[in-house]
Amino acid sequence: MTASFFRIALILGLLSAIGPFAIDMYLPALPSIGQDLHADNNVTQLTLLAFFISFALAQLVYGPLSDMWGRKLPLYLGIGLFAVASIGCALATNIETLIAFRFVQGIGGAAGMVIPRAIVRDMHTGVQAARLMSLLMLVFSISPILAPLTGSAVIEFYGWRGVFWAVTIAAFIGLVLLATQLEETRSVNERSGSGLKSAMAAYRLLLTDRHFLTLTFIGGLGISSFLVYLANSPFVLIQHYGLTPTQYSFAFSINAVSFFAVSQATGWLGERFGLVRVMRIAVSAYALAMVVMAVVMASGFNQLPVLASFLFIGYGFLGLVIPTSAVLALEDHGEIAGTASSLMGTLHFVIAAVAMVISSLFFDGTAVPMAAGIALCAFAAFVLTQATIGRRAAVAAAE
Numbered sequence: 001m002t003a004s005f006f007r008i009a010l011i012l013g014l015l016s017a018i019g020p021f022a023i024d025m026y027l028p029a030l031p032s033i034g035q036d037l038h039a040d041n042n043v044t045q046l047t048l049l050a051f052f053i054s055f056a057l058a059q060l061v062y063g064p065l066s067d068m069w070g071r072k073l074p075l076y077l078g079i080g081l082f083a084v085a086s087i088g089c090a091l092a093t094n095i096e097t098l099i100a101f102r103f104v105q106g107i108g109g110a111a112g113m114v115i116p117r118a119i120v121r122d123m124h125t126g127v128q129a130a131r132l133m134s135l136l137m138l139v140f141s142i143s144p145i146l147a148p149l150t151g152s153a154v155i156e157f158y159g160w161r162g163v164f165w166a167v168t169i170a171a172f173i174g175l176v177l178l179a180t181q182l183e184e185t186r187s188v189n190e191r192s193g194s195g196l197k198s199a200m201a202a203y204r205l206l207l208t209d210r211h212f213l214t215l216t217f218i219g220g221l222g223i224s225s226f227l228v229y230l231a232n233s234p235f236v237l238i239q240h241y242g243l244t245p246t247q248y249s250f251a252f253s254i255n256a257v258s259f260f261a262v263s264q265a266t267g268w269l270g271e272r273f274g275l276v277r278v279m280r281i282a283v284s285a286y287a288l289a290m291v292v293m294a295v296v297m298a299s300g301f302n303q304l305p306v307l308a309s310f311l312f313i314g315y316g317f318l319g320l321v322i323p324t325s326a327v328l329a330l331e332d333h334g335e336i337a338g339t340a341s342s343l344m345g346t347l348h349f350v351i352a353a354v355a356m357v358i359s360s361l362f363f364d365g366t367a368v369p370m371a372a373g374i375a376l377c378a379f380a381a382f383v384l385t386q387a388t389i390g391r392r393a394a395v396a397a398a399e
Contacts, residue, residue, distance in 0.1 A: 007181070008119075008123070008182075011177055011178075011181050011182050012116035012119060012120070012182075013116075014173075014174065014177060015075065015079075015112045015115075015116055015174055015177070015178065015182075016112050016113060016116045017112075018079060018082065018109060018112045018167070018170055018171055018174050019055060019082065019106070019108075019109025019110065019112050019113055020109075020113075020147075021147050021167055021170055022051070022082075022086065022105055022109060022164075022167045023048065023051060023147075023230065024147035024148055024151070024230075024252075025147040025148065025150060025151035025154075025163050025166065025167060026151055026160065026163045026164070027148055027151065027230065027233070027234050027248075027252070028148055028151050028152045028155060028234065028238075028245035028246075028248055028249055029151065029155050029160035029163055029245075030044055030045070030047075030048075030234045030235070031044075031234065031235070031238060031239065032155065032159075032160055033047070033095075033098070033160050034095075036159075036160065037092075037094055037095040037098065038095075039095040041235055042360065043095055044095065045231060045360060046095075046099050047095070047098055047099050047102045048102075048230075048231055048356075049231075049353065049356060049357070050099045050100075050102045050103040050106065051102045051103065051105060051106040051109075052106065052227070052349055052352060052353045052356065053103070053106065053349075053353055054103045054104070054105075054106030054107045054110070055106035055107075055109055055110050055113070055349055056110075056345070056346050056348070056349030056350050056352075056353060057346060058078075058106065058107040058108075058110035058111075059110045059113060059114045059341075059342040059343075059345035059346045059349070060342050060343065060346050061110075061342070062074050062078060062110055062111045062114045062115060062338075062342055063114050063115075063118065063199075063338040063339040063340070063341050063342020063343065063345075064196075064199035064202070064338065064339050064342065065338075066114070066115050066118055066186070066338035066342075067118075067186070067198075067199070067202075067336060067337075067338040067339055068199070070184050070186045071115050071118060071119055071122070071184060071185055071186050071338070072178060072182065072184050074111055074115060075111050075112065075115050075178055076175065076178065077111065078107075078108045078109070078110060078111020078112065078115075079108065079111060079112065079171050079174050079175050079178065080108070080171075080175065081104065081107060081108030082105055082108030082109045082111075082112075082167075082171050083108070083168050083171035083172060083175075084104075084108075085101050085102075085104035085105035085107075085108055086101075086105055086164045086165075086167050086168040086171060087164070087165075087168055088100075088101035088104065088105075089101040089102060089105060089164040090161045090162075090164035090165050090168070091161075110345070112174070113345050114338070114341050114342045114345050115338065115341070117326065117330070117337075117341040117344075117345075118186075118337040118338040118340075118341045119185050121330045121333075121337035121340075121341070122185035122186060122337060123185060146253075148248065148249035148252045148253060149246070149249040149250070149253060150166070151163050151166075151245075151249065152245040152246045152248070152249045153246075154166055155245060156245075156246075186338075198336075199339055202336040202339040202340070203339065203343060205336075206333070206336075206339070206340055206343050207343075209332075210388075211329075211332075212329050212332075212333065212340070212344075213347075214384065214388045214389060215325045215326075215328050215329035215389070216325070216329050216343070216344045216347050216348065217347065217351065217381075217384055218279075218283065218321070218325050218381050218384055218385055218389070219321065219322055219325035219326055219329070219344070219348060220347050220348040220349075220350075220351035220352065221351060221377045221378070221380050221381035221384070222283075222286070222318050222321045222322055222325070222377070222378070222381055223322065223348050223349075223351075223352055224348075224351050224352040224354075224355035224356075224377045225290065225314075225318070225355075225373075225374045225375075225377035225378050225381075226259075226315065226318065227352040227355065227356055228352075228355050228356055228359045228370065228373040228374050228377065229255075229311065229370065229374055231356045231359070231360070232359060232360075232363060232369075232370040232373075233248070233251075233252060233370070234248065235363075235365065236365070236366070236367050236370055237251055237252075237304070239365065240365055240366055240367065241304045241367075243304075251304075251308060254308065254312060255308075255311050255312055255315045256315075258312045258313070258315050258316040258319065259315045259316065259318055259319040260319060261316070261319070262316040262317065262319035262320060263319035263320060263322070263323055265320070266278070266319075266320055266323045266324060269320070270324065275324045275327060275328055276324075276328065276389065278320055278324055279320065279321060279324040279325055279328070279385070279389070280385055280389060282317045282318075282320035282321045282324070283317075283321050283381055283382050283385045284382060284385075285317040286314050286315075286317035286318050286321060286378055286381070286382075287378040287379050287381060287382035289310055289313045289314035289317065289378075290310070290314045290371075290374050290375045290377075290378035290379070291375045291378065291379055292310065293306075293307070293310030293311070293314065293371055293374070293375060294368075294371045294372050294374070294375035296310070297367060297368050297371040297372075298368055298371070298372070302366065302367050302368060302371075304367075307367050307371065311374075314374075314378065321381070326344065329344055330344070355373060355376075355377055358373065359373035
């Protein structure tokens with residue numbers, strides 16, 4: 001792979017990480033935000049949910065815009081809005097204001113999630129796309145690995161408001177990289193046929209494409225299991241298990257290391273065994289690990305090392321599921337890659353938001369409801385894979 005390949009992966013990964021950085025970096029601060037702004041845990045979690053809702057819905061807009069205007073202009077708009085909203089979060093004096101600015105922040109951050117995937121599809125397909133996507137995810141891993149650690153350090157010296165000043169700086173760095181290091185990958189000729197009418201037609205096409213929707217839902221259920229953990233883990237690990245914010249950051253980062261380290265094998269495994277087969281096996285192993293974890297935890301073996309061990313194994317296999325499902329879903333939709341990427345991202349985060357709301361209804365301060373929510377997402381992904389992708393692969397093999 002050339003230096004240019006790695007450079008593009010680095011830039012796209014950093015742009016993709018800006019939005020999630022605003023999630024992961026402030027996780028250690030959730031309890032202290034609630035105390036400072038006089039809000040209970042459920043209300044404080046709304047700052048996370050508000051971000052996810054706008055983050056999901058705004059993706060529906062950025063995809064068609066990137067097909068119509070090119071990839072760079074919508075990125076400028078999104079990251080700029082994210083920076084302004086981050087300043088608003090830093091200056092918030094009550095929980096309601098923080099929730100409102102978090103919602104706006106999610107609208108801006110959505111651009112970095114949608115458009116880099118479309119750029120990958122502009123440049124490559126098949127195994128090469130999977131390789132670039134997995135490299136992008138490796139860079140993207142700075143968010144869940146370094147962000148909580150960085151966040152806990154910033155919080156210790158500057159309080160939770162310092163987190164939002166830090167992500168503002170990250171946004172401005174992203175704008176500089178976008179302006180100086182990334183070329184436009186969608187030509188003027190390719191944009192000429194794109195407009196509101198074509199965007200609506202593209203969404204109709206995608207919403208009737210069972211293969212695209214199946215792969216999107218499999219990836220969305222996988223992401224949901226991670227976000228259920230993300231939403232509940234600060235309270236479980238810090239308040240229930242008694243970890244400090246710094247210890248929590250290390251515990252959170254270990255799972256992220258597993259996820260992104262294993263994801264780097266996607267290209268090699270896909271080239272050797274085929275992306276569909278890799279995804280099917282990975283979904284099965286991921287579901288098995290998470291379901292066994294939930295059963296063991298519910299049986300009374302709910303110590304932190306037990307939870308951490310199963311999550312490390314399960315999220316490792318999930319690192320193969322996410323890039324393969326995304327590449328396979330976009331494979332047949334190169335002409336509308338931006339719109340397809342946006343619908344995929346929206347569905348991913350709508351599924352995750354529903355899962356987070358349901359898990360919060362059963363949250364009792366212990367790890368068991370969280371483990372059960374993660375396992376249900378994983379099992380649903382397994383059932384969907386076996387009922388659709390597995391059957392399709394069996395029919396293809398028989399022919």
